[in-house]
Amino acid sequence: MPEWSVAEPGKLTFDEPVARLRVRVVDGTVNVMGVEEGSARLEVSELEGPPLVVTQQGDTLTVSYEDLPWKDFLKWLDGGGRRRSAVVSLAVPAHTRVEVGVVGAAAVVSGIGGRTEVRGVSGDSTLVGLSGPVRAETVTGSVEAQALTGDLRFSSVSGDLTVVEAGSSSVRADSMSGSMIVDIAGSGGPADIGLNSVSGEIAIRLPHAGDARVEANSASGSVSSTFEDLRVSGQWGTKRITGRLGTGLGRLKATTVTGSIALLRRDDEDTPGTPAEPEHGPEGGPDDTSATGLDGGGASGTPDDGTNEKKVL
Incomplete structure (x- = not known):
């Protein structure tokens, strides 16, 4: 199994095909970009502390530390020293x-x-133009996603979720106190949205010609809707938004205990961008962020001596 110990900034190009990538990093930044052609490439531009260990076993490429396992990853804390x-x-x-x-x-x-x-654990994540299924788990870090077309699953303790121009067929999210903004572009068929929060605020924007059965509930927070076909009810205690949009083929269910819920309508002439801010809803949207590009240069993924021994950069 080829293995390299990366002790300083440098580049590697991997000759063998890569079908699975596993990266685990403490502090700093991880950029992963999908390309249509060329070999897998790695660039480490900054490095402090112990070396990164890079291994390639079959079609699986791993970049990590020796003491940072993937299993129970969210329970791992970086200690003093x-x-x-x-x-x-x-x-x-x-x-x-x-x-x-x-x-x-x-x-x-x-x-x-x-x-x-x-x-x-505490780092923020940005996901752009992903067409496969996505699962994101955070403790306090936020997740910002744009132009996703695959199913999205999200869970956090206090991290926020912002989804812009999603064509996803399914968005499921759970959070204790994080806010959620979900903007559905309408290009992926009927939406299937399920959002749950204890105290976080929820804002959902759907296409003008929405197509979903809607059920939104807040035990003590406010609720609002810009869809005339939906009913807003409950003056004391639990407040609800219910009804059907279009043929009702899709599904939208949102639940929060103390947070507010706002359903917004995306006009046909809307240009791509962040959902409009509700009067009593969360604010903000993702910045325009893209992965750092890599050039084709760098050391070969095969050690110079032709063996599979560990190599220090």
């Missing part, structure tokens, strides 16, 4: 399955068509 940071950029085939874990690091994943899984 182990200061580390890395800025890592990877270009992999667009069909690659990607698994990224970050502790205090930012993650950017773009152009991937395979399954994408992102886990973060």
Whole structure:
């Protein structure tokens, strides 16, 4: 099994095909970009602390530390005396399955068509143009997603979720106190949306000609809707938004205990962008962020001596 110990900034190009990527980094930044042609490439532009260990076993490429396992990743905390940071950029085939874990690091994943899984303790994640299924788990980090066309699953303790121009057939999200903004572009067929929060605010924007059965409930927060076909009820206690849009083939269910819920209508002439801010809803949207590009240069993924021994950059 080829293995490299990356102790300083440098580049690697991998000759063998890559179908699965696993990256785990503490502090710094991870950029993963899907490309249609060329070999998988790695660039480490900044590195502090212990070396990164890079291995390729079959079609699986792993970039991590020796003491940072993927299993129970969200329970791992970086203790005193182990200061580390890395800025890592990877270009992999667009069909690659990607698994990224970050502790205090930012993650950017773009152009991937395979399954994408992102886990973060406190780092923020940005997901752009992903067509495969996506699962994102965070403790306090936020997730910002744009132009997703695959199913999205999100869970967090206090991290926020912002989804813009989603063509996803399914968006499911659970959070304790994080806010959620979900903007459905309407290009992926009837929406299937399920959002749950204890105290976080929820805002959902649907196409002008929406097509869904709607049920939104807040135990003590406010609710509002810009759809004339939907009914807003409840003056005391639980407040609800119910009804059917279009033929009702899709599904929209949102529940919160103390947070507010706003359903917004995307006009036909709306240009791409962040959902309009509701009067009593969450604010903000993702910045325009893209993965750092990589050039084709760098050391070969095969050690110079032709063996599969560990190599220090």
